[in-house]
Amino acid sequence: MKTARKAFRRYHGDTDLAVLKPFKFSPAGSVQDLLFSRWLSGFSPRSLLVVGLLFCLWPGFAMAQGNYSFTQALDALWRWLPFIVTKGFALNLLVSFFTMLVGTIAGVLLGLGQISPLRPLARTSWFITQLFRNSPWLVLLFIVMLALPFEIQIGDTIYPIPDWLKAVFGLSLPIMANISEIVRGAIISVPTGQWEASESLAYSRNQTLWLVILPQCFKRMIPPWMNWYAILTMATPLISLLGVEDIVTLSRQAMEAEDNHPELLVPFFGFTLIIFFAYCYPIARYTIKLEKRFVVNQ
C-alpha cells in the first residue's frame, strides 16, 4: 500500500487531490520557464525606467558632433509620430490579431487531428505541424506572398487581396503549427485516468474529448497561447521586407522624407522598439498573473 501511494505521488506530484497540474511539456522542467513572456515580465518596472533613460541619453552624446542635431531628429520623429503609429503600428496590430485568429482556429483543428485515432489523419496533421514549426517564418512569408494571387475574381467582380492579408496567411502558418503543439501537449498532459474513467462510464471518444478532456485543457493552454501572441506581434515587422506598409516601412519612408540623415535612425527605430515593448510587456505581466491565478484556483 505504501509503494502504491509513492507511485501515486510520483505521478501526481505532492498532493493527493485530483487537481489540474500546470501544463508541462516534459518532466525535466516546466515549459513556462522557457516562455518568452515570462522572461519579458521578469523585468521590474523600475529597471525598465533606468534602461529607458539611458537609452534616451546615449544617442544625445553619440550623435552630438553632426551638423544635424539630435534635437532636430527628435523634432522630425515628433512630427511623423502620429502617422507612424496610426498607419504603421496599427497595421502591425491588425496583422497580429487576424494572424492569431486564423492561426488559433487552424491550430486547434490541426492539434485535434494530431491526436485522432485515424492514423492517416494523425500522421498528416503531425507532418504539417512539424513542417511549419520548423520553417523560417520569412521563407513562409515569401512563399505565401508570391504564391497567392493579388486579386481574385468571384462572378464578375474582381476583389484585390491586400498585401497585409497575404501576410496574415503567411504568419498564420507557423502560429497554427505551434498552437497545434500546444493543443496536443495539453491533451496528452491530462492524466490517462480521465480517459479510462470516461470510457468506463460509457462515454464515446468524442464525448470524452469535448466534455472531459478539453475543458481541462483550456486553462493550461492560455499562458503558452499568450506567449505565442507576444512572439507573433514582435515578428510582424518581418512583413516590412515584403513591402507591407507596417511601422518599419513607414518609419523608413518618413526618414527618407527627412533627407535620410543618419541621425534619424536611432530615434525612429528606437521609438519602434519602445512601442513594441510597451505593447508586449503588459501582456507578459498579465500572462504571469493569469498563470498564478489558475494555480491558486486549482
Add this chain to the structure above:
Amino acid sequence: MTNNDWTPDQPLVSIRDVYKSFGDLEVLKGVSLDIMKGEVICIIGPSGSGKSTLIRCVNALNTIDSGSIKVEGLEVHDPGLDKLELRKRVGMVFQQYNLFPHKTALENIMMAPLKVLKQPQAEVEERAHKLIKRVNLGGKESSYPGELSGGQQQRVAIARSLAMNPDVMLFDEVTAALDPETVNEVLLAIKDLAQDGMTCILVTHEMGFAREVADHIYFTDRGVIVEHGPPATFFTKAKDPRTQEFLSQIL
C-alpha cells in the same frame, strides 16, 4: 454477441481461460472464474500477479489475447460488441478516483446519465442526490474534487459509477491511494453496497475487509488463480504453499 439466451441463474460474469500479455510479459495465463448475481468476490495476490489487468479486461479497458469473458451473455471481446451496452452494465471505481476536476461532485455523478444515457434531467438529479446521501456526502454536492479529501473523492467516484445503474461493480484497489484514516469510510460504502445485493468484484489488499464482505476469495499469482474458496476456509485452511506464504506476510 446477443445476450438473449442469458438467464439470471447463469453466471453474471463468466471468465473462461483468459490469456493476456503485454509484449513479452505474460500477465494472465489461463484464468477462469464465474460470478453469480449478487455475489461479492475478492481477488487478492502479490503485486504484478495480474489482478488489476483481469478486472480491467471485464469492462474492456484492456483487450485479451485468447479466451472469453461474458457479462450477462455479452461477449466482451467480440469486435462487434456495442461498448455502450457493456459499460451500462459494468461500473468501475479506480485506485486514483479519476473524478472530473472541472465539475462539482453532483455534476460528476449526473454527467454520464445525462449525456450518455440521455435520461431526463429531473430524474437524474433526484437519483444523484440520493446517491450522494447514500455515500454519506450530503452537503458536498457543489464541492469540486479538489476541495474533497481522498476518501470523499473515492465515495463520489462510487456514486458516479452507481448513477449508471450497473449490474456489476468493479473495484480496482480503491483504497490503495487513500490516507489510512479515510480508508474505512470508503470500505463502509462498499460494504453497504454489497449487503444491498450488488454484484461486486474487488481487487484489494484489505484482507480484513475481504474476509468480512466476500462470498468467495481468489488468490492469484503470476497470472494464474492459485487457490480460491469462501473466506472462512481460505484464510485458515489454505493448501498451496504460495498462498500460505502470501497470507503469512500480509496477515
